[in-house]
Amino acid sequence: MGFSTRKDAKGVLVVEVDGQLIVGNRQELKQKVMDALEAGERKFLIDFTRTGYIDSSGLGVLVSLSKKVRDEGGDLRLAGLNEDLKTLFELTKLDTLFAISDSPADALAAF
Amino acid sequence: MTAPPRAGFGDARLVLIEPPAGGVHTRLSFSMPSDIALVESAVELVGSYLLADGHNPRMVRLNVRVSLAEALANAILYGNAQRSEKHVDVVVGFGLDHVEISVRDRGDGFDPESVPDPTLPENIERVDGRGIFLIRRLADEVHFEHGGTAVRMRFRRSPSRMDRVLQDLRTATGEVVFLWRDRSLESGPGRAPGGEAWFQAVSSDGRVVLQVGPGPASSERRARMARAVASVVCEALAAERETVAATQELAGRYEEIELLYTISETLARTVRLEEAASTIVRELADIVGARRASIMVYDEATRTLRVAGSRGLEGRELHPVAVDDPRSVAARVFRTQEAITMECDPHEADPATSAERQYRGRSFLAVPITVAPLGKAPRPVGVINLTDRIGSDCFTAGHRRLIAAVANQVAATIENSRLVESERSRARFQTELAVAHELQLALMPNPAILARSGDFGARSQAAESVGGDFYDIISLRRDAVGVCIGDVSGHNITAALLMAHVMSAIGILAQSSSSPEEALERLLEVIGDELRRTDMYVSLFYGVVDRRRGALRYANAGHPHAWLVPGDGSAPRRLGATAPPLGLAGEPRVLGAETGWTARSDVLCLFTDGMAESANAEGVRYSEERILREVRRNLERPAPAIVDAVFEDLISFAGTATADDRTLLIVRR
Numbered sequence A: 001m002g003f004s005t006r007k008d009a010k011g012v013l014v015v016e017v018d019g020q021l022i023v024g025n026r027q028e029l030k031q032k033v034m035d036a037l038e039a040g041e042r043k044f045l046i047d048f049t050r051t052g053y054i055d056s057s058g059l060g061v062l063v064s065l066s067k068k069v070r071d072e073g074g075d076l077r078l079a080g081l082n083e084d085l086k087t088l089f090e091l092t093k094l095d096t097l098f099a100i101s102d103s104p105a106d107a108l109a110a111f
Numbered sequence B: 001m002t003a004p005p006r007a008g009f010g011d012a013r014l015v016l017i018e019p020p021a022g023g024v025h026t027r028l029s030f031s032m033p034s035d036i037a038l039v040e041s042a043v044e045l046v047g048s049y050l051l052a053d054g055h056n057p058r059m060v061r062l063n064v065r066v067s068l069a070e071a072l073a074n075a076i077l078y079g080n081a082q083r084s085e086k087h088v089d090v091v092v093g094f095g096l097d098h099v100e101i102s103v104r105d106r107g108d109g110f111d112p113e114s115v116p117d118p119t120l121p122e123n124i125e126r127v128d129g130r131g132i133f134l135i136r137r138l139a140d141e142v143h144f145e146h147g148g149t150a151v152r153m154r155f156r157r158s159p160s161r162m163d164r165v166l167q168d169l170r171t172a173t174g175e176v177v178f179l180w181r182d183r184s185l186e187s188g189p190g191r192a193p194g195g196e197a198w199f200q201a202v203s204s205d206g207r208v209v210l211q212v213g214p215g216p217a218s219s220e221r222r223a224r225m226a227r228a229v230a231s232v233v234c235e236a237l238a239a240e241r242e243t244v245a246a247t248q249e250l251a252g253r254y255e256e257i258e259l260l261y262t263i264s265e266t267l268a269r270t271v272r273l274e275e276a277a278s279t280i281v282r283e284l285a286d287i288v289g290a291r292r293a294s295i296m297v298y299d300e301a302t303r304t305l306r307v308a309g310s311r312g313l314e315g316r317e318l319h320p321v322a323v324d325d326p327r328s329v330a331a332r333v334f335r336t337q338e339a340i341t342m343e344c345d346p347h348e349a350d351p352a353t354s355a356e357r358q359y360r361g362r363s364f365l366a367v368p369i370t371v372a373p374l375g376k377a378p379r380p381v382g383v384i385n386l387t388d389r390i391g392s393d394c395f396t397a398g399h400r401r402l403i404a405a406v407a408n409q410v411a412a413t414i415e416n417s418r419l420v421e422s423e424r425s426r427a428r429f430q431t432e433l434a435v436a437h438e439l440q441l442a443l444m445p446n447p448a449i450l451a452r453s454g455d456f457g458a459r460s461q462a463a464e465s466v467g468g469d470f471y472d473i474i475s476l477r478r479d480a481v482g483v484c485i486g487d488v489s490g491h492n493i494t495a496a497l498l499m500a501h502v503m504s505a506i507g508i509l510a511q512s513s514s515s516p517e518e519a520l521e522r523l524l525e526v527i528g529d530e531l532r533r534t535d536m537y538v539s540l541f542y543g544v545v546d547r548r549r550g551a552l553r554y555a556n557a558g559h560p561h562a563w564l565v566p567g568d569g570s571a572p573r574r575l576g577a578t579a580p581p582l583g584l585a586g587e588p589r590v591l592g593a594e595t596g597w598t599a600r601s602d603v604l605c606l607f608t609d610g611m612a613e614s615a616n617a618e619g620v621r622y623s624e625e626r627i628l629r630e631v632r633r634n635l636e637r638p639a640p641a642i643v644d645a646v647f648e649d650l651i652s653f654a655g656t657a658t659a660d661d662r663t664l665l666i667v668r669r
Helices: A026-038 A056-071 A083-091 A104-110 B036-052 B057-079 B131-138 B161-173 B219-269 B273-288 B329-336 B397-443 B447-451 B493-512 B516-534 B609-613 B623-633 B639-654
Strands: A002-007 A013-021 A043-047 A051-054 A075-079 A099-101 B013-021 B024-033 B087-095 B098-104 B141-145 B150-156 B177-180 B188-192 B195-201 B209-212 B290-299 B304-311 B340-342 B364-371 B379-389 B455-461 B469-475 B481-488 B538-546 B551-557 B562-565 B593-596 B603-607 B662-668
Touching: A002 A026, A013 A026, A013 A056, A026 A043, A026 A056, A043 A056, A043 A104, A051 A056, A051 A083, A056 A075, A056 B057, A056 B131, A075 A104, A083 B057, A083 B131, A099 A104, B024 B036, B036 B057, B036 B087, B057 B087, B057 B098, B057 B131, B057 B150, B161 B177, B161 B219, B195 B219, B209 B219, B219 B273, B219 B397, B273 B290, B273 B304, B273 B379, B273 B397, B290 B329, B290 B364, B304 B329, B304 B379, B329 B340, B329 B364, B329 B379, B364 B397, B379 B397, B397 B493, B455 B469, B455 B639, B469 B493, B469 B662, B481 B493, B481 B603, B481 B662, B493 B516, B493 B538, B516 B538, B516 B551, B538 B603, B551 B562, B562 B623, B603 B623, B609 B623, B609 B662, B623 B639, B639 B662
Parallel strands: A013 A043, A013 A051, A043 A075, A075 A099
Antiparallel strands: A002 A013, B013 B024, B024 B087, B087 B098, B098 B150, B141 B150, B177 B209, B188 B195, B195 B209, B290 B304, B290 B379, B340 B364, B364 B379, B455 B662, B469 B481, B481 B538, B538 B551, B551 B593, B562 B603, B603 B662
16 A cells, blocks of 8 residues: 655656555655655656545545646646546546546656 | 454444335444544445445445545544544445435534535636535435435445346236345235235245235235246346355455465565565455464574564564463464464363463464475474454365465565575675684784794694684894794684784784783783673783893793793703783783793794694594604704694694694794
8 A cells, every 4th residue: 555656767757556545645645746846857647557446535636736736837647547436537527637548658658 | 134344343233124114124333433544444344235235346336435435534524523532423224226324423514505516617626525526426316414414325226137037027017026135034925015915935044035015916816926936036046146256256366366466576575574574464364354463483592483573463462482382372383383273162262272372262273384495394484373353254274275375485485584694694704704814814923034033933723714823923122032822712703803902912012011921911901801891811921032141031821831942952841821811810910930041952832722632533632742752853953844843743643624723833042
C-alpha cells in the first residue's frame, strides 16, 4: 500500500498508487506531487494500474493537484484505471477534466 | 445466512425477521466509533454478507462499496465531526430482491438539497462535494431522513438466473412466488401476507423454501405447481451455489498466488529476514484470517526460538522460547519438524497448551521452517505460527499447504542470510589478518642490517598467519647493543597491534633509559592502559650487551627462556625473571640484574616457548636442554649458522607444523 515514484526517460514523474486513494492517505499523494512541483517537475503521470479504489476525497485531491499543476504550466495525466474506477470518473464527469489514458505507456507517449 | 464476519465489529448482530417486513427477512446492525480508519473494515463486513447472500459481485464492489464508504465518511467527518465517542449506526436489511442500508450519525444534520451538483461546469473543479452525488448515482434509491443525520440507500438485486426463473413463474401462474433462503418451514399450506400460500421445501435440509401464493389458483393447484417447480428451482439453486463457490475459490486461489508472489518478491529484495518478516507475517495473517501470527527463528547460541516478525502479539508473547520448553507448541513443532494444527474447541484442555502460554484454546496452526540443502539432512531453522482465526472455522489443510510453501521460501532466505553473513565475516577476518601480518613483517628487524653491527642470528616461525612473538636489536650509545625478545598472549589483530606498540616503544625507550629495568618500567607506563583494556599480557626480556664494560645488564619480565652460553664451553647460565610478565600483576617494580660478558666469545641465547614446547609424534618435548645442547655443539660457528642448526634439529625432531610461534635469537658481540 502506498505511493512510489520514478522518473521516466522523458522526464515525467510517474507516481504509482498501490491499493487505494482515500481520505486516509490522500494527503501523502498531495504532498509528494506538491514537493516535486516545487522542485521544478512539470510533467506528472498518476498510474492507477494497481489501484482498487478511489473515494470522493481521493477524486478531490486529484482535482486540486490538476489545478495546481496547470497553474505552474505543467501537465498532469492519469492512466491505468480499471472498469470500476472509470465508471466513477464518468459518473462525476471528471473524465472530461482529466487527460485519461488506458495504459501508462500511452500516457507517456502523449507527453 | 452465516457469512464469515471480518474485522472487529464484535457487536454486529444478525437477526431473522419473521414474518418478513417490507420484504426484509434478515437484518444486520452494528455501531461503530467515528474513526475514519474503520470505514474500510465496515464496508468489507457488509460486503462479505452481501456476497454470501448471492448478490452480484460488481454491484457489491462498486455500487454498495462506494455508496456505503461515502455515507460512512460523511457521517464520521461531517455528521459526528470525527468525535470518536459519537457513534455511527449502520443497519443492513436483506431482502429477497434488494438490500437496504441505513447510516445514521449523531450530528446536527444538514440539508442534502443544499449540496451543489458537482458535475455542473461551474462546480467541476470543486475539490469537495462528490460524496452525496456518487451515492445518488450508484444507489437505486436514496432517502435522507432525521434532518439529514441518516441516509437510507436501497440497492436492487441484479437479476440472477434464479430471479429470472422466479419471474417467469410469477408471470406464468399469476401467483406470488418467493424463495425463502435459510428458513425452516415444512411443506404444506400456510399463511402469507395477503392470503393463503403453499410452502414447498426445496433443499434436502429444508432450509430453502419455495412459497407459491397468494394468488388466483386453488390450494390444490398451488401445491401441484409448487411441487412441480421445486426440482427446477433446486437445480437452479445448486448451479448458483456452485458459481458462487467457484468464484470464491478462484478469488481465494488468486489471493494465495498473489501472496506467494509478494513474499517471493519481498524476500528477493532482501537478504536479512528481519526486514521481510513483518511484511510476510502481515500478508500471511490477512490471507488465512489469523489475528495473531509470528515467524520465529532459531538462535543456535542460546538454543531458543526468537520472534523475527509478528502481528497481534504483545508483551510476553514476544519473548524467546527455549526449544526444549515442553509447554510451547512452537518448540514442539521445531523439535519434531512436523506441523501442528489445533482443534478449535475452546473447552478442550490440551497438555501442550496452558494459560501461561496464552493460547486461548482456539484455532492454531504452526508449521516448521526447514532448510534442506542438497545431499544433507534437513535442518530446522524456525517456525511459523498462526492463531486466533477470525470466524469459527479451523485452519484447513489448504492453509497448511500454503503456509508450508511460504515456509520453504522463508527457509531459503534464512539459509542465504546465514551463508552471506559467514562469507562476510570470513572475508573480514582474512583482511584483518592480512593487515596484521603485513604490519608485523614491516616491524621485524632486518637481519641483513643487523649483521653489520655484530654477529646476530634470528629466526621466527609463526604458528598462524599472525604471530605473537617479537624480537629486536637496538644500537645504543657507547658501542652497547640492546637485545629484546618477547611474547604477546594471543594471535589476533589485537595482539599484533599490541606487539607493534611494544616494539616501537621499546626502541625509543631503550635509547633514552639509563638501564634495562628503567626501560621496562617506562614501557609498562606506556602500554599499561592498553594491557588492562585488552586483558592481555606480554613477557619480555631486554638485555644490554656492553662489551666495553664486559657486562650484560638485563631486565626480564617473565620470559622463561633467556640464557648466556659462555664461549669457554662452561655451563650455560639462566638469565632468570626479574619481574612478572607485563600486564599480569598490576604495576610491579622491575628489577635489573647483571652478569659478566666476554666480548666476541659469549653468546646470548634467547628463545620462546614454541621452541621448547614443540613435541614429536610421541609427545616428547624438544625441551630447553636440547636447544642449549645444539647451541653449544655449534658454538664455533657464526650466529646465523647456529640458528639454522638448531632449527634443522628441531624440525627433524618435531616437524614444521607448530602450535605456538617459534623464535630463536643468538647474539655474539
